[in-house]
Amino acid sequence: MLTELMEQYEKENGKSALNGWDGTIEPAYIIWLEAQLTAIRSDLSLALQGSDPIKHSIVDALDGFADFEGLSPSFLNYLQVIRKMKKELTTLNSRLNPVNIGKMSDGYHTFEELYMHRTNLFAVICRQNPDCSFIAKKHEDGSMYEGMFLAGIRTPQGYYSYHCGNEYWPLFNGVKELEFAPPYDGHKPSDIGRLFTIRCGTEWHTGFPEQNGIYVVEVEEEPDKIKIATYIKELGWMNRYYDDVIRWAYIPQEEQ
Numbered sequence: 001m002l003t004e005l006m007e008q009y010e011k012e013n014g015k016s017a018l019n020g021w022d023g024t025i026e027p028a029y030i031i032w033l034e035a036q037l038t039a040i041r042s043d044l045s046l047a048l049q050g051s052d053p054i055k056h057s058i059v060d061a062l063d064g065f066a067d068f069e070g071l072s073p074s075f076l077n078y079l080q081v082i083r084k085m086k087k088e089l090t091t092l093n094s095r096l097n098p099v100n101i102g103k104m105s106d107g108y109h110t111f112e113e114l115y116m117h118r119t120n121l122f123a124v125i126c127r128q129n130p131d132c133s134f135i136a137k138k139h140e141d142g143s144m145y146e147g148m149f150l151a152g153i154r155t156p157q158g159y160y161s162y163h164c165g166n167e168y169w170p171l172f173n174g175v176k177e178l179e180f181a182p183p184y185d186g187h188k189p190s191d192i193g194r195l196f197t198i199r200c201g202t203e204w205h206t207g208f209p210e211q212n213g214i215y216v217v218e219v220e221e222e223p224d225k226i227k228i229a230t231y232i233k234e235l236g237w238m239n240r241y242y243d244d245v246i247r248w249a250y251i252p253q254e255e256q
Helices: 004-013 027-047 073-095 111-128 166-172 189-197
Strands: 133-136 148-155 158-165 213-219 222-232 245-250
Touching: 004 027, 111 133, 111 148, 111 158, 111 166, 148 166, 148 189, 158 166, 158 189, 222 245
Parallel strands: none
Antiparallel strands: 133 148, 148 158, 213 222, 213 245
16 A cells, blocks of 8 residues: 555656565665655754754654644644654564565576676677677766666667676676767667667668668668668669668678
C-alpha cells in the first residue's frame, strides 16, 4: 500500500517507490526520503537562527512539541512533516536488511558476475572495432559517475555504451580514449540490437556504385545516421528518401 510520501515521490520523480517485480522498497526512494528530511530540518534550523535557545532544541527533539506554545502554524507543519518522515524511515529500515546486491544470485550467477561478463564481452566488441569505439572518463558536459568511465561504440543505428567500473579500464586497451564522450543520443538498454549492425572499417565511396546491390549509405538529410539502401543502375537509389547520398559502402552478397 502506498503511503502519502510514496505518492509524493512518484509524482516528483515519475517512477514508483516500489520495485515492480516483488513490491519491495526501491533504494532510490529511501535516498530521496532521507534527502527530504535533511532539507526540511536544514530549513527549520535556518529559520530558527538567532531565536531562543529552547527553540533550537526543537530540531533535535521533534516529538512532544506539537502543542508547544509560541510556535507558528508553519513551524508546527514542519514538525509534523519531519515526524511523518522519521516514522516512515524507521518503518522502512526495520523492514530492510542490509543486502550486498552484488552477491545476490539467481541460482546461477551473481550480479557481480553478470556485470563482469557484460563488461568483458563489450570490451571484446570495442577492441575488435577500434575505428568506431571509444572510452572516456567524462561525459560530454564534463561529469562522470564516481569510480566509473564510459565505453561506447558507434553503429549504423546510433551509439551504444556502458558505464564501467574503473577497475575494468585495462580491458579496453587499444580502444581510442576521448577527453569527452560523444553527445548522448538517447539510446536505451532495449537498443542493444544496434550491436548487430556494427560495420567499422567499411570502405566508403562517393558518386554512384558500379553494380546493383544493397548498400550502407549516409544521406545529406541525416548525415550522422547510416541507413540501408538498394541501388539499381537503370533506376538509381530505389528509396526516394535517399536522393542525396553523401557516401556509400557495398555490403558483400553473403551478408545481404
